[in-house]
Amino acid sequence: MFVDDATGKLMELRFVRSESAFTYFEALALYLRQHGAPVAFYSDKHSVFRVAKKDARGGQGMTQFGRAPSELSIEILCANSSQAKGRVERMNRTLQDRLVKELRLGGIDDMAAGNAFLPTFMEHYNARFAIVPARPDDLHRSINLAPDRLNEILCKREQRYVASQLTFSFERQRIMLVETEVTRGLAGRYVETYAYADGRLDVRWKGHSLPYRVFDKDQRVSHAAIIDNKRLGDVLAYIKERQEQQTKPAVKTNSEKIGYKPRGRKPGKRTDFMTDPAIIARRRQALSQQSAVEQGQSYPARLNGE
Structure with a gap:
């Protein structure tokens, strides 16, 4: 007013x-x-x-x-x-x-x-x-x-930094400049954006309009999105399609969650504790010592001069 x-x-x-x-x-x-x-x-x-x-x-x-x-x-x-x-x-x-x-x-x-x-x-x-x-x-x-000229004044004008790939961000979108003789040298420089009330966007460098393509970065429906009832069916269909495309997350074990990594085997032949003669002799000696202690007798002589 x-x-x-x-x-x-x-x-x-x-x-x-x-x-x-x-x-x-x-x-x-x-x-x-x-x-x-x-x-x-x-x-x-x-x-x-x-x-x-x-x-x-x-x-x-x-x-x-x-x-x-x-x-x-x-x-x-x-x-x-x-x-x-x-x-x-x-x-x-x-x-x-x-x-x-x-x-x-x-x-x-x-x-x-x-x-x-x-x-x-x-x-x-x-x-x-x-x-x-x-x-x-x-x-x-x-x-x-x-x-x-009046429309150029009555609009939102901002400066955006152009990355090495001739891209910059604008309103949750990724803008890529079409490679031309003018845009090749704009990496590392600032371009000016003209956003109009009707939704048009003009990208300029020293007054010259630059061709560009738009890549939408916001490709998902957020949990807090406000949806009109008229669009609810389309939105639900879109959500279902996105869910079907997503891969199911792998269930991790507790060891994987804490980052546990099992140790590898030592080099060389692995000892078989069930058939190795030295292990069997030591086991028998330990059992005989335990029996002698229980009966109040002295320890028997150790095997193999031990």
Whole structure:
């Protein structure tokens, strides 16, 4: 939601599933095409607008959304409290009451129909509640940019390090650059990624788009995955197929678990303790000594002079 602080007019209004950089990019694009670039935006301290950590390593001290207005010469001012931006807070309270009732009266119950209804609602609302500003000057500036250039600004841009195999990671995916005369020398360098709201990804080096292939690293369904009911059957079939492909784990013995390794035999002929004459003689001597002790007799002489 964008509200003009001087007049209280609703400048842009949009239903989205979540508050993210991409949804703000979409709303900002609509705002700029219709009204032009303002001097500044006055917002709260949401993480979309400002970097919360003072010692953040990346981002050049600004968020993805903060970078876009900066390139368009638009300042972002963050309020210290809700009371500091009271006009927006009062507008939120009004919309949560009046807009909900208008949607109910219109029988609108989905996001697409709601967004289609919002321009008409804003027109009627502004005609009734907007006030005359103290100064009639419109400080919006026209955006003299090509649509492609504006899309390049209103997107997520990051730098990625290219490994020796011309690959880099992006959003749990492995990106491999197609080997060309340009990409051969990019190993060990940084390329720039342009991620757009519609899901497109553009990889560039000094302004030149680079061909690439995508290898998905996340090939399994995690235990904490959130699955839509409409996709549950396909997901279960996929899980069953993956389970059938997996090999059964080998069951280890306790000796294998603790890392025990049996000792090998010593070199040479192994002694047979059942038929060896010396062993038999020693066994007999030990038995005779035991019998003599039990009968209180003296020990017999040892065999073989022992």
